Each structure stands twice: as structure tokens, then as C-alpha cells.
Amino acid sequence: GENVEQHPSTLSVQEGDSAVIKCTYSDSASNYFPWYKQELGKRPQLIIDIRSNVGEKKDQRIAVTLNKTAKHFSLHITETQPEDSAVYFCAATLQKLTFGTGTRLTIIP
Amino acid sequence: GAVVSQHPSRVICKSGTSVKIECRSLDFQATTMFWYRQFPKKSLMLMATSNEGSKATYEQGVEKDKFLINHASLTLSTLTVTSAHPEDSSFYICSARDSGSGSMETQYFGPGTRLLVL
Numbered sequence: 395g396e397n398v399e400q401h402p403s404t405l406s407v408q409e410g411d412s413a414v415i416k417c418t419y420s421d422s423a424s425n426y427f428p429w430y431k432q433e434l435g436k437r438p439q440l441i442i443d444i445r446s447n448v449g450e451k452k453d454q455r456i457a458v459t460l461n462k463t464a465k466h467f468s469l470h471i472t473e474t475q476p477e478d479s480a481v482y483f484c485a486a487t488l489q490k491l492t493f494g495t496g497t498r499l500t501i502i503p
Numbered sequence: 504g505a506v507v508s509q510h511p512s513r514v515i516c517k518s519g520t521s522v523k524i525e526c527r528s529l530d531f532q533a534t535t536m537f538w539y540r541q542f543p544k545k546s547l548m549l550m551a552t553s554n555e556g557s558k559a560t561y562e563q564g565v566e567k568d569k570f571l572i573n574h575a576s577l578t579l580s581t582l583t584v585t586s587a588h589p590e591d592s593s594f595y596i597c598s599a600r601d602s603g604s605g606s607m608e609t610q611y612f613g614p615g616t617r618l619l620v621l
Contacts, residue, residue, distance in 0.1 A: 425608075426608040428608075430612075435594075436614065436615070437596060437612040437614045438547065438596070438612050440609065440611075443609070445608075483547070487608055490537065491549065491610060496545070
């Protein structure tokens with residue numbers, strides 16, 4: 395089955411700086427890669443996604459890049475704000491979602 | 504749009520009892536729903552895929568007789584934890600795919616149910 399690795403597990407960034415989270419996947423057939431933000435005790439919320447026929451996607455301060463050849467994809471958050479602090483999960487899917495291990499992002503005011 | 508609800512939000516029960524958790528898609532139809540389990544500070548682990556009108560598909564290592572899933576309508580799936588034990592204590596989250604959406608991959612998550620078995 396699919397295996398998704400995510401790094402780093404924790405990340406602290408000064409407010410206003412950029413944050414980058416990286417994931418790798420194992421199944422080359424996976425074709426959809428969403429990113430979720432989860433606050434403590436809350437549901438995961440989809441923040442951005444990318445499909446395998448696209449290399450990059452941007453939505454305001456958030457961007458995702460996908461390298462199908464290398465089987466890795468990354469989340470980029472620019473101009474970070476305190477409310478960006480949360481746990482972020484990447485995922486890869488063919489028919490079902492396989493989640494990465496999560497990254498706890500802390501924005502330092 | 505695309506709202507998924509779960510009930511109850513939290514439950515405390517005695518060891519040996521059964522607990523039912525409901526997952527509802529409020530404004531869309533979902534032929535497929537998913538049940539996840541999440542331990543503290545850990546990732547979401549898929550337990551099973553719930554298919555409307557047919558048997559659920561369980562992931563390896565998940566006991567189907569322990570975690571009963573029923574998906575009787577296009578908007579409701581239930582997960583029953585039978586004969587619950589303290590090790591079943593966890594955060595259970597459901598998700599649903601919008602059957603009428605052009606984006607079949609997107610899953611919408613419920614708010615989760617925190618189960619504590621004493």
C-alpha cells in the first residue's frame with residue numbers, strides 16, 4: 395500500500411517568515427495530494443490540494459509543489475501569521491487517503 | 504456547503520459496553536464515507552471505508568466484529584465500538600466524499616468523537 399513520510403515533525407518559524415513542509419510518497423499511481431490543517435481537538439481542514447497532472451498550485455499565502463518523478467510534494471506558507479500555528483498533514487490518494495505523520499508548526503510572534 | 508457532522512462529540516463509557524457514533528453529510532449525498540482513528544499527537548489512521556448499501560471494507564488489522572459499520576443511507580454512516588475496552592479510547596473521525604461533485608477525491612471531515620472507556 396501507499397506510504398507517506400512527512401518532515402519535519404516540528405517546525406518553529408518567526409512571524410512573517412516562510413514555512414516549508416515536505417512529504418514523499420511511495421505509490422506512483424497516487425494522483426491526488428491534499429494538505430490538511432488540524433487545530434487541537436478539531437477536524438482536519440483542507441487548505442490546498444494538487445492533482446498529479448499539475449506541478450504547482452497557489453492560493454494566496456499557501457502554495458503546493460509536486461514532483462511526480464521524485465514522488466515528493468511540499469507545502470509552502472509565506473508571510474506566516476500566529477493563526478497559522480497548527481498541525482499540518484499531507485496525504486496521498488488513489489482511492490483512499492494515506493496521511494503523513496504530521497508537522498506541528500509554531501509561529502513565534 | 505459540504506458539511507459533515509458527528510454525534511456524539513464526546514462519550515465516556517464503562518468497559519464492556521457498546522458505543523455508537525453517527526456520521527452525517529448534511530448538505531450532500533455520500534455513497535462513500537471513511538472512518539479514521541487518531542491517537543494523541545499522532546496521524547489519522549484509516550480504519551474502514553463505508554459504502555452505502557454494501558459491506559464496509561476494513562483496513563488490515565482492524566477487527567470488523569469489533570468495529571461495526573453501517574451505511575444505510577446516502578447521508579448516514581454509523582460506527583459501533585462493541586464491548587469497548589480502555590485501549591479503544593481514541594479520537595474517531597469520519598469523512599465523506601461528495602457523490603455529486605466533480606471532485607471525487609475530496610473528503611470532508613466530521614468534527615470527531617472523543618471516546619473514553621473507563
